[in-house]
Amino acid sequence: MKVVQLPHSLDYRGLDELFAVGEEIGDAKVLFDARRLRWIDPVGMIGILSLGKVVAERIGTRPALQLPEQGEVAGYLGRMGFAAAAGEIFEAEPPLPTRTASASDVLLEITPITRNHDVHAVVERVQDRAGTILSRSLHYPPTAVVQFSVILSEVCQNILEHAEAPGWVCAQTYNWKKRLGRPVLVIGVGDVGRGFQGSLAGEHSGRFGDRWGDSTALEAAFIHGLTRFPDQGRGQGIQQIRKQVRRWNGVIAIRSGSARIADVPDWEELPPLEDGLVRFPGSQITIVLPAATTENE
């Protein structure tokens, strides 16, 4: 069995390093060793699930996963409902940490998105919980809970309408004291479907000719609002999410295939467009919303 060490820190900036791990794996059985994991956010958790799913399909059996057995990270993964989602993908020995009784501090546990009903369930759940978290932690106005629900609804629908594969969504708040000096809310959404290039190719690749690829497909959807549907009403979701994220001075980044596109405020260093990244199926959407300051309150 091949043993592969996972990075010690897994957040949205560590996705490329995580997906590079997949390149080391051939057809043999594999064990992902994450026992030294010290930090993980929703994007990192969904990244592990995605990697596991891709590797399982490649090797024809479930890869093994070892996580920290005790301590903060284990408890946190339990609260975030990681075990339920990972249990369907990985063989876990010892068993993955399960959800603890009280999860009131969790904004949105890892939630599989496979059908329309799941999107409704996500909106219902955050309507119940998000108000307090958004107002107390992020100092957003009471109306933000509806806008936040709409963002989640639209990003989840992106999975159903374009990926043609199941995906996951997860959201949680963190205090980025050192990095930003204030709390942030991180939303991770991911799938291992056909990605933006695959979704748009039939309708739009012709007009791009030789330039067609992951980065042009991302630009087409992200900047120009193109979709594979001829309906003029389609393609608004991402545009409207970008608008709302900009208002809250946040980050939205979409990684698909071997490219990433992002809207970044001045506090974030992600490049607006990257190509030539490690190729990985599907799409991974990251949204980071910082606490309001007096400037954007």
Next chain:
Amino acid sequence: MAEREEPRGPDPQIDAFSVDVRALLDRSVANLYSHLVTRPTGRAVRLAIEKQLEELDPPSLSLVDLSSVSVLDYSCADEVVAKLLIGQREAALGSFLVLRGVGAHHREPIEAVLERHDLAVVAETDPERFELLGSGSESERWVWTRLESQRRLPARELGGLARVAGASEALEALISRRLLFQDPLHGDVHALSTLIRVPD
């Protein structure tokens, strides 16, 4: 000198039909969902509204009530509001639509989809307060606002309006976009808000 009251023509006969979207959402989508989110949900609600509208003889006015809807996303706004208006525009002449119970949290998705399709709709944004949402020229907004405050423009006063540059064309456009109603018998032009008569 006291202002003399203009003799009014008879109120136009128009079928009005009110749709509580939340109630329809409950009926159409198996009573599982309380929010107007996702495209399939929006489509189901729109089809249910259209089915009910088919039973009305033109001219008819449908009131789509969003007051119980707490979350409306862009996909649903596109399916329920924009596509309903597009269907109405393509269907028989003489069917009108007014949104009711439009709160601050509904405005952004509704306005976004209307702009995208170059559509407009009359919306009650507070009790008895109506606004024109969506796309429209400055002249159209001016004429619509004037008609909304005046409620009704008698046929014989249309000439006076025509003296304002661009107003005639704007009035024609508003009537053809079904944002105002012109009584086919008397020629009077009515704000849609005046036509709301929901049968008990």
